[in-house]
């Protein structure tokens with residue numbers, strides 16, 4: 001519901017006119033500057049080590065993932081693009097045959113591939129190439145050695161991190177059925193292995209030894225899911241995956257996302273509560289890591305306190321990052337833009353944002369740029385396309401893509417995360433000197 005000004009309430013009852021009222025959100029639709037969902041392949045191919053991502057797309061798609069991922073020198077690449085030529089666009093039958101041939105060749109050459117994702121793109125979508133049928137056909141041919149799945153990373157359907165959501169949602173039906181009689185914990189969202197190991201250690205210290213992670217590191221290790229699965233999201237952009245898990249009877253544990261000392265504590269506390277960990281055991285397990293993170297953040301708080309920040313929509317991490325920066329470092333988020341706002345998943349983070357922060361969903365980039373220029377924030381978080389022009393106008397910027405490619409979750413990364421925001425401010429201060 002909207003009053004035509006672009007402003008709409010988060011809750012059914014809200015004040016449309018007053019942006020500073022709790023729960024108000026600015027919704028915009030217009031030209032946007034966001035990567036497509038293919039980008040997720042850059043981190044997903046590192047995570048599931050025997051998976052392969054075959055983009056069915058154009059040369060543009062191939063350039064995007066190659067330049068984003070860089071050239072893999074030490075390993076056989078785990079992604080490629082089946083480039084659709086103009087003649088493919090003329091006939092779907094030819095395109096399907098060509099795709100089958102490419103997949104046959106790839107799998108014959110690469111016996112290490114156990115899970116193949118056919119990833120849809122704008123061109124495959126435009127010609128209505130049915131990749132789910134193609135996946136079914138190829139599955140019948142290559143099963144059980146290789147499982148073939150499909151999802152869309154197209155810029156028409158997805159932004160940036162939605163590619164991971166689509167990928168993980170397609171993986172949920174592959175999970176075996178859990179018939180566990182007692183609750184089991186599942187952490188959902190691709191995390192760097194190093195962060196996953198840190199989380200695993202802390203869960204073990206809390207007395208939760210049997211924690212599974214989704215996606216798994218190997219295709220054959222997809223954790224079982226069922227009504228006794230309790231899951232904690234590690235990433236806020238997993239709306240479809242959440243729905244798919246809930247469809248299997250799993251129950252989501254609501255918490256702030258694990259950024260910074262407090263967000264991470266809140267996240268672990270949700271698991272502690274669900275699994276009946278005593279406050280004493282919880283403090284003993286989490287306390288030292290939390291205290292270490294708080295100490296590491298202290299000097300950064302001095303540096304970042306009271307500095308204003310403006311987020312353009314990009315990764316959907318924006319509301320939880322803004323929560324971290326305001327609650328733990330004293331920064332002032334002026335506007336927090338996100339391509340989509342899942343208020344249910346982000347509820348605990350949104351509730352901790354300062355009252356005066358404007359939350360926006362979607363984008364009309366020109367109008368948003370006007371608002372940003374008018375407010376002159378100390379730091380702007382935005383995509384690559386906006387960063388250079390804004391730097392030229394004298395603003396300090398942070399490329400949002402770095403926040404997705406760097407390890408930023410958990411206690412041990414809290415100071416690194418804060419440093420990602422402090423660095424551009426230091427650089428600009430040095431330039432002024």
Ligand code: SF4
Pocket residue numbers: 036037038057058060061062064120121122123153154155156
């Ligand atoms: Fe561009 Fe679409 Fe390919 Fe993404 S999927 S690189 S937006 S053509």
